[in-house]
Amino acid sequence: MKIVKITMKAILINETDINKSVIDNMMLVFCTVIRYSFKKILNGIKISELEKMAAKKYNLNIRQAKDAVESARQTIRSQKELIKMNYDDYSKKVKAIEKILSDKNKKLSDKKKNALLSKLAKRQRKLDYWNNFIVTGTIPTVTFGRKEMFLRRCKGLITNKEWKDCRNNRIYSRGDKTKNGNPNLRVIVKDNMTFLEISTLEKTESNRAVKIQVPIYLPQKLSKKTKKINGINYRQLFLNHLQTGEAYQVEIIKKNDKYYCHITFELPETDVIYTGHNGVIGIDTNPDGFALTMIDNKGNYKWNTYLKQHELLYFKGNRRENLCGELIAQVVKIAKVYECGISIENLKFKNDKDVNSKFARIKNNFIYSKLLTMLESACYREGVELLKVHPAYTSKIGLYKYCHQYGMVIHNGAAMVIARRSYKFKESIPQILIDKYVNEKYKYKFNYYHEWKKWSIIDRNIKKKEEVKNPDFWIVNRKILLGLIV
Structure with missing residues (x-):
C-alpha cells in the first residue's frame, strides 16, 4: 500500500509569558543536545549508549533524547550523501571538459582553450576537495544556526542574542502510534478548540513530566465571497487523522518571536475514481508550466493545451509555492472534468554537466521535484490515477511524429508520447x-x-x-x- 504524507503549517497563538519561557528553555536544551550528540556520533559513540547519556545529562525523557540524537544522526547522514553526490557530479564535469579538450576533430581557438583549461582546473580543485572527505571518512564543517548568520555575527552585524536565537530555535518530536499520535507534542481538541499539549522538562513528585497546553491555529482558508474552504482543508484532514489514533510528527520552529508548528501526517487512503479507462492526460513538465495533451484509451489524440506560469521562473518562497498549488489545482480539475488519469515523466535532474549561463539559470529555478510532489499528493487526495513513465526520447518522438500532424509545439508533442507510453503503446x-x-x-x-x-x-x-x-x-x-x- 502506498503511503503519502503531508506537512501542515500551524501556529501557536495567545501564548503567555510563562509558556514562552518554558518553550524557549526546551528549545535551548533540545538544540544543545543535538550539537552534543553530533560531536559524540562523530567520535564513534553508539546511538543506544548516546541516547541514555543525553537523557541523563540533560534531564530528558528517553523519547526526547532519542528525537535529539536522531536529528543529529540525520544531519551527519545527509552530509555524507551530499559528499557522494557532489563528488559524482564534479567527476562527470571533469571528464566532460577533458573529452572536449582531447577531441582532435574539434578545433578550438586559443581563447576557448584557455577558458576550458581554467574551468577544468577549478572543477578539479572541487573534485579533490570532495574526494578528500571520502578518503578520510570525514564530513565538511557544519554550522548550527546557518552559516550566513554565523558570518554576520563574526562581522558584528547581529547581536549575540540574535545569534543564539538562531542556534536554539526548534523542538522536534516523532510520532508513536502506541501513544495515540505523539507523546511529547500532542494536539488535543477541547470544546471545538485545538491545543498543543507540551511535555516540559519539569517533573512532578511522581517523576512525570509537567504538561502545558497552548492554543494552536490549524490552517483553514475561507473564501470571503462564498465562505467555503479554498484549497486544501488542512484542519479537517488533520482532525480526521487524530480520530484514527495514528502517529504524527510535530516540529516547533521559532521565527520572528512567533512559534510555527510543522505537523506531518499520513493522508487517508482514497479510492481511485478517475483512471485511464476513459483516457489519459499526458503532462510534459517545463520551467514555466505544464504542457497537456489528452488521448483516449486507444491512443488517439483528443486535445492539447499549455498551462503557463511565467512567474515560476523568477519568484521564490511562498509566492512560488502558491503558483505551484494553483497550477496543480488546474491540472487535477481538468482530469476530474474529463474523468481520466494523468501521466508524467519520471525525471531525475543531476547537476553533472557544464551548461551555458542562460540554461543554468532556468535549470536552477526548475522546481520539478516540488511540482511532482504536489501533483502526486493532489492526485492521491482527489482519487486521480497518476502514472509515471520513462522519459527517454519523448520530445524527439513528439517532434518528428506528432507535432506537424496535430499542429502542436514540441512540449505538447512530448506530452502525447508520455500519455501513449502510459498505455505501453509502441512508437x-x-x-x-x-x-x-x-x-x-x-x-x-x-x-x-x-x-x-x-x-x-x-x-x-x-x-x-x-x-x-x-x-x-x-x-x-x-x-x-x-x-x-x-
Whole structure:
C-alpha cells in the first residue's frame, strides 16, 4: 500500500509569558543536545549508549533524547550523501571538459582553450576537495544556526542574542502510534478548540513530566465571497487523522518571536475514481508550466493545451509555492472534468554537466521535484490515477511524429508520447523518415534495434544532414527538408 504524507503549517497563538519561557528553555536544551550528540556520533559513540547519556545529562525523557540524537544522526547522514553526490557530479564535469579538450576533430581557438583549461582546473580543485572527505571518512564543517548568520555575527552585524536565537530555535518530536499520535507534542481538541499539549522538562513528585497546553491555529482558508474552504482543508484532514489514533510528527520552529508548528501526517487512503479507462492526460513538465495533451484509451489524440506560469521562473518562497498549488489545482480539475488519469515523466535532474549561463539559470529555478510532489499528493487526495513513465526520447518522438500532424509545439508533442507510453503503446518510425535518414546498407539491421535506439539514430542523422538546431526550424521547414515540396 502506498503511503503519502503531508506537512501542515500551524501556529501557536495567545501564548503567555510563562509558556514562552518554558518553550524557549526546551528549545535551548533540545538544540544543545543535538550539537552534543553530533560531536559524540562523530567520535564513534553508539546511538543506544548516546541516547541514555543525553537523557541523563540533560534531564530528558528517553523519547526526547532519542528525537535529539536522531536529528543529529540525520544531519551527519545527509552530509555524507551530499559528499557522494557532489563528488559524482564534479567527476562527470571533469571528464566532460577533458573529452572536449582531447577531441582532435574539434578545433578550438586559443581563447576557448584557455577558458576550458581554467574551468577544468577549478572543477578539479572541487573534485579533490570532495574526494578528500571520502578518503578520510570525514564530513565538511557544519554550522548550527546557518552559516550566513554565523558570518554576520563574526562581522558584528547581529547581536549575540540574535545569534543564539538562531542556534536554539526548534523542538522536534516523532510520532508513536502506541501513544495515540505523539507523546511529547500532542494536539488535543477541547470544546471545538485545538491545543498543543507540551511535555516540559519539569517533573512532578511522581517523576512525570509537567504538561502545558497552548492554543494552536490549524490552517483553514475561507473564501470571503462564498465562505467555503479554498484549497486544501488542512484542519479537517488533520482532525480526521487524530480520530484514527495514528502517529504524527510535530516540529516547533521559532521565527520572528512567533512559534510555527510543522505537523506531518499520513493522508487517508482514497479510492481511485478517475483512471485511464476513459483516457489519459499526458503532462510534459517545463520551467514555466505544464504542457497537456489528452488521448483516449486507444491512443488517439483528443486535445492539447499549455498551462503557463511565467512567474515560476523568477519568484521564490511562498509566492512560488502558491503558483505551484494553483497550477496543480488546474491540472487535477481538468482530469476530474474529463474523468481520466494523468501521466508524467519520471525525471531525475543531476547537476553533472557544464551548461551555458542562460540554461543554468532556468535549470536552477526548475522546481520539478516540488511540482511532482504536489501533483502526486493532489492526485492521491482527489482519487486521480497518476502514472509515471520513462522519459527517454519523448520530445524527439513528439517532434518528428506528432507535432506537424496535430499542429502542436514540441512540449505538447512530448506530452502525447508520455500519455501513449502510459498505455505501453509502441512508437513506430514513419517510413518517410526511414527512407530518407537511414542508409540502405543498414536498413535490414536497423529493423532489429530497440525502439529508442532507432529514434536516436533518426535524430542524429537529421541533425547531421539537415543541421536542425532547434525544434521550430524542423516544424516550419519539415516538408522542404523531407522533399515533399520544392
